[in-house]
Amino acid sequence: MSFHRPLLLFLLALPVFWIATLWSRAGVPLLMPFDYTRGGRGEWLRRLTSAFECLPAVLLACAIIILAGPRRPAPPKDQRILNNIILLVDVSMSMETQIAGGKTRFETAMEAARAFCSRREGDAFGLSIFGMDFLHWFPPTKDLSALKNALQFIQPKQLPRSFAGTFIVNALRNCVPRMNATKEGDRAIILLTDGESADFDGNAEREVAEELLGSRIRLFSIIIGTDPEDGIYSLTARTGGKVYRADDPATLREVFTEIDSLQKARFKQITHDWVDWYEPVCLAGLASIAAIGLNLFGLRFTPW
Numbered sequence: 124m125s126f127h128r129p130l131l132l133f134l135l136a137l138p139v140f141w142i143a144t145l146w147s148r149a150g151v152p153l154l155m156p157f158d159y160t161r162g163g164r165g166e167w168l169r170r171l172t173s174a175f176e177c178l179p180a181v182l183l184a185c186a187i188i189i190l191a192g193p194r195r196p197a198p199p200k201d202q203r204i205l206n207n208i209i210l211l212v213d214v215s216m217s218m219e220t221q222i223a224g225g226k227t228r229f230e231t232a233m234e235a236a237r238a239f240c241s242r243r244e245g246d247a248f249g250l251s252i253f254g255m256d257f258l259h260w261f262p263p264t265k266d267l268s269a270l271k272n273a274l275q276f277i278q279p280k281q282l283p284r285s286f287a288g289t290f291i292v293n294a295l296r297n298c299v300p301r302m303n304a305t306k307e308g309d310r311a312i313i314l315l316t317d318g319e320s321a322d323f324d325g326n327a328e329r330e331v332a333e334e335l336l337g338s339r340i341r342l343f344s345i346i347i348g349t350d351p352e353d354g355i356y357s358l359t360a361r362t363g364g365k366v367y368r369a370d371d372p373a374t375l376r377e378v379f380t381e382i383d384s385l386q387k388a389r390f391k392q393i394t395h396d397w398v399d400w401y402e403p404v405c406l407a408g409l410a411s412i413a414a415i416g417l418n419l420f421g422l423r424f425t426p427w
Contacts, residue, residue, distance in 0.1 A: 127192030
């Protein structure tokens with residue numbers, strides 16, 4: 124327990140002095156003229172009566188404590204540990220291919236991704252697009268309207284020719300510094316692509332996997348409409364992620380549901396601030412008032 128105005132607690136010396144005075148007074152002995160009896164000392168009755176006479180002092184002490192403002196730490200709350208997730212989206216011209224449902228691969232992927240983001244309230248999402256070239260559209264943010272507003276500007280057919288091909292390794296390498304800029308929370312990249320990467324040569328996928336692993340970034344790869352190549356499997360597995368293939372909107376939604384279960388939300392307990400804690404003091408004061416009322420029915424020292 125703590126207090127907003129602790130200096131007022133020095134006033135508790137007043138009820139303490141009052142109680143000490145009540146218990147230390149000698150009183151005036153009075154002999155009653157009863158024949159053939161021995162008068163008792165009435166010690167138990169004196170103590171009981173003195174205890175009831177201390178109740179106004181207890182009430183004063185409660186009032187002083189209330190004025191001092193008792194408080195206690197707020198009950199611990201669960202705070203979500205932030206997940207920083209970058210949606211790395213292929214915007215090459217092949218993403219304009221239509222799939223089941225009449226929509227393009229790109230449109231289907233973005234709709235499923237947006238639904239996934241809306242289910243994970245409290246996480247931060249960024250968007251990066253790539254072809255042969257690469258562009259960070261916006262960094263991880265909790266503002267999901269940024270993803271919705273971006274869709275009208277990043278249609279594959281509207282982008283420069285430098286985005287026509289597919290360079291996955293280059294895109295992942297460019298995501299690492301962006302992720303390293305996040306100061307807290309878990310990190311993950313969700314790769315959405317439909318093509319074979321032209322820069323999977325030599326040890327490129329192994330090198331970028333080490334970079335992702337060193338930055339604590341988990342990779343989930345979703346291949347739309349085609350079979351994943353071996354480099355995708357080895358790269359993704361190295362980071363602790365998983366490769367998925369999706370050929371239609373329903374499968375794509377199921378994939379994001381599984382990713383949601385794998386990249387679980389974690390929580391930690393925190394205490395934000397102090398809260399007022401008047402209840403025990405008020406209950407003690409009300410109990411004192413009730414006892415004082417009972418005392419008025421006759422349990423008091425005779426005033427003569």
